[in-house]
Amino acid sequence: MGTNVRDWFVNTLADGRKGSADLVAYFFLRAYRLLARQGGLGLVATNTVAQGDTRQVGLDQLVSKDFTINRAIQSRSWPAASANLEYAAVWGSRAKINLAVPRIVAETEGDIEVERISTLLEPGGRVDGNPTRLAENAGISFQGCIVLGMGFVLEPEEAAAWIEADARNAEVLFPYLNGEDLNSRVDGSPSRWVIDFYDRTEEKASDYLLPYERVLRTVKADRQKVNRKALRDRWWQYAEKRPGLRKALIGLEEMLVVTRHSKSVMPVRVQTNRVPSEALVVFATDSYADQAVLSSSLHQTWAITYGSTLETRIRYTPSDVFDTYPRPHPTTALTQAGHMLDTGRREIMLRRALGLTKLYNLVNDPAITDSADPDVAHLREIHVELDQAVMAAYGWDDVPLDHGFYTYRQMQRWTVSPAARVEILDRLLEENHRRAASQGVVGPTGNNEGSEDEENHE
Numbered sequence: 001m002g003t004n005v006r007d008w009f010v011n012t013l014a015d016g017r018k019g020s021a022d023l024v025a026y027f028f029l030r031a032y033r034l035l036a037r038q039g040g041l042g043l044v045a046t047n048t049v050a051q052g053d054t055r056q057v058g059l060d061q062l063v064s065k066d067f068t069i070n071r072a073i074q075s076r077s078w079p080a081a082s083a084n085l086e087y088a089a090v091w092g093s094r095a096k097i098n099l100a101v102p103r104i105v106a107e108t109e110g111d112i113e114v115e116r117i118s119t120l121l122e123p124g125g126r127v128d129g130n131p132t133r134l135a136e137n138a139g140i141s142f143q144g145c146i147v148l149g150m151g152f153v154l155e156p157e158e159a160a161a162w163i164e165a166d167a168r169n170a171e172v173l174f175p176y177l178n179g180e181d182l183n184s185r186v187d188g189s190p191s192r193w194v195i196d197f198y199d200r201t202e203e204k205a206s207d208y209l210l211p212y213e214r215v216l217r218t219v220k221a222d223r224q225k226v227n228r229k230a231l232r233d234r235w236w237q238y239a240e241k242r243p244g245l246r247k248a249l250i251g252l253e254e255m256l257v258v259t260r261h262s263k264s265v266m267p268v269r270v271q272t273n274r275v276p277s278e279a280l281v282v283f284a285t286d287s288y289a290d291q292a293v294l295s296s297s298l299h300q301t302w303a304i305t306y307g308s309t310l311e312t313r314i315r316y317t318p319s320d321v322f323d324t325y326p327r328p329h330p331t332t333a334l335t336q337a338g339h340m341l342d343t344g345r346r347e348i349m350l351r352r353a354l355g356l357t358k359l360y361n362l363v364n365d366p367a368i369t370d371s372a373d374p375d376v377a378h379l380r381e382i383h384v385e386l387d388q389a390v391m392a393a394y395g396w397d398d399v400p401l402d403h404g405f406y407t408y409r410q411m412q413r414w415t416v417s418p419a420a421r422v423e424i425l426d427r428l429l430e431e432n433h434r435r436a437a438s439q440g441v442v443g444p445t446g447n448n449e450g451s452e453d454e455e456n457h458e
Helices: 003-013 023-033 052-057 060-066 154-167 165-170 177-185 209-218 229-233 243-248 288-294 297-306 332-352 356-363 374-395 420-439
Strands: 042-047 070-078 086-093 103-109 109-115 141-143 172-177 192-195 255-260 266-270 280-283 308-310 311-314 405-406 411-415
Touching: 003 023, 023 042, 023 052, 023 060, 023 405, 052 060, 060 070, 109 420, 141 243, 154 165, 154 172, 154 192, 154 209, 172 405, 177 356, 192 209, 255 288, 288 297, 288 374, 297 374, 297 411, 297 420, 332 356, 332 374, 356 374, 405 420
Parallel strands: 070 103
Antiparallel strands: 042 086, 070 086, 103 109, 141 280, 172 192, 255 266, 255 280, 308 311, 405 411
């Protein structure tokens, strides 16, 4: 409906708060303005109402005023086979509600009574507020390259033939890693190759005859149809080349990558001599200590809480998840735990021909007992030891983790107990606020999604 309506949403309904919020946030803000002083509302919503910018623009602002959430469904499958989607529901009031009156949160196991419901639409902890991006995490996490043109992609046999025909073609041909390869292939290796002229001029690109001819024939025409002039003019280059990522990887032979949409949220160590697709988030580090931290239940819970979802899969958004995550200082125990996970898991996957997703489906399946599958039992124990090493690195050994099969955000997995989860999230948020304050940052920073200059944000 145009810029005028968007400006009205932001400046009138949201009091000037900007962000990539879904429309549902503005429906809540408008409904709140229509309430009498003792009025209440109950609305069915998309489940993004409790996620990311949509939560910050909508529910966060309402609760900061005089709105109390007294009942919530965070995410539930729509009760009709014709629609594959998740919905949320929020009940609340402007009237002051006695603290003795229980609040109700709908969980998978049934309704539970809580003292407070957070804007995440789950039982509230003792710490309020949202996490802030930390300077220490800047320039480490990146979305992969946006190629924009399937003509860039080719089969391994064709890439090999081109290199055999002209050895110089190896300078612009690379293995192309996507999310499906990472999650489904036994060794997480790329199944295809890709032409990558990076920032070469068209004249330089044309020196590579076979790759250039392919892109000229299969990409140029489609690129002329896109809206951005820069993409039409430099049709032989990627839509997003990620120069910051490439610079950050200089000197590294390995990197950590995670699929942007997944259930496991488990980073994998891969070689840097490949082009990561936009379906991946890349961490420019080869540290086994970082691998331990990013593979822990702590980081996984943080990602589930502060990321967003696609159906029941987690959408890993670097700006909301990694940039805000207060990593502990590396320790010898963390390095050992990361190395143990990497080598132990790799051995199981190769020996049993299991991809990452299939392996963690087994790990997170309560029907598979430790005695029935020693490999699964071993990997579960590795994750217990890894979580303990991460907790020790923070100095939080006093929190009982009580690993088991628990459901959080409609996802059942082998992880820490609900009580440990709430305490961990509180402590991580406190640590985030402490570090942000020491950097002189007040409140959450804005989202720069899609910005070429801020490419380490999704």
